[in-house]
Amino acid sequence: MFSQLSDRRLALFLxxxxxxxxxxxxxxxxxxxxxxxxxxLPYIWLSDYEEAQGTFRYRLAGEEVNAVFGTRITGLLxxxxxxxxxxxxxxxxxxxxxxxxMALHAEGPVYRCTDKMTLGERLVLPxxxxxxxxxxxVGVTVRGESVDLTTVTADAExxxxxxxxxxxxxxxxxxxxxxxxxxx
Numbered sequence: 515m516f517s518q519l520s521d522r523r524l525a526l527f528l529x530x531x532x533x534x535x536x537x538x539x540x541x542x543x544x545x546x547x548x549x550x551x552x553x554x555l556p557y558i559w560l561s562d563y564e565e566a567q568g569t570f571r572y573r574l575a576g577e578e579v580n581a582v583f584g585t586r587i588t589g590l591l592x593x594x595x596x597x598x599x600x601x602x603x604x605x606x607x608x609x610x611x612x613x614x615x616m617a618l619h620a621e622g623p624v625y626r627c628t629d630k631m632t633l634g635e636r637l638v639l640p641x642x643x644x645x646x647x648x649x650x651x652v653g654v655t656v657r658g659e660s661v662d663l664t665t666v667t668a669d670a671e672x673x674x675x676x677x678x679x680x681x682x683x684x685x686x687x688x689x690x691x692x693x694x695x696x697x698x
Contacts, residue, residue, distance in 0.1 A: 519619065519635070519637065520621070520635055521635050521656045523553055523554045523557060523654060523656055524619075524635060524637045524654055524656065526551070526553065526554055527551065527554045527558070527637060527654045528637060528639075528682070530546070530547070530550055530551055530554075531546075531639050531652070531682075532682060532683060534546065534547065535645075538642070538645035538646075539615065539642065539645060539646060539679055539680065540615065540639075540640050540641055540642035540645060540646075540648060540679060541641060541642070541645075542641060542642065542643055542645070543560055543562075543573065543641050543643075543650055543652070546558075546560065546641075546652055554576075554654055555576050555577075556576040556577045556578035556579075557576050557578050557579065557654045557655055557656050558574070558575075558576045558579070558652065558653070558654050559572060559574060559575040559576065559579050559587075559652070559653050559654075559655070560572070560573045560574040560575075560641070560650065560651070560652050560653075561573060561592070561608075561650060561651045561653075562649065562650045563612055563648075563649055563650060563651075564591065567591055567593065568605075569591050569592045569593050569601075569605050570591065570592045570605075570608055570650075570651060571589065571590070571591050571592075572587045572588055572589065572590050572591075572592075573588065573589075573650075574588060575587045575588055578657070579655065582657075583595055592604065592605060592608070593605070607620075607638075607674065608638065608651060610676065611638050611639070611640050611648075611651060611676075612640055612648045612649075612650075612651065613648070614676075614678070615640055615648050615678065615679050615680075616640070616676040616677060616678055616679065617637065617638070617639050617640075617676065617677045617678075617679055617682055618636070618637070618638040618639075618674065618675075618676055619635075619636070619637055619674070619675045619676075619677075620635070620636040620637075620638075620672045620673065620674050620675075621634075621635050621636075621672060621673045622634075622671060622672035622673055634655060634656050634657040634658050635655075635656050635658075636653060636654065636655040636656075636672075637653060637654050638651055638652075638653040639651070639652050639653070639679070640679060
């Protein structure tokens, strides 16, 4: 089961995703409406799955995401930015979102592959050109307090939870209600 979304921007993003997908299982990339995502825009990223490379190519990234990597990541592969063991771990998580049509929620250290690692929260959702077969991802990663890289231990790993996209509608009502009433 999904853990609780702590950041209001993730709740807004989830609400938008569910709204634009309509009766389909997943929305298309061009359904994501930047004008309706105001406070989420700096933290959003979109990627397409590149089967030949076995990983994801970034099609769009907000200003905050680009700042973390120190460059515009549009057009880059995940493997261009995340190396070694970290690449395998992240790519596997993203592939699960894609192949199993799952939503991924992660909390803990984010951007571990950069010198700008902080505690944060991430929500990754699948996209589909035909509404059924996942072929891309959309995500939002928000950063919080800084992490001292010298003190990060194995217990400082991210906490992951997955939920089938079919179940997101029921979950989102609870999350959005809690954020509207000041909960979490």
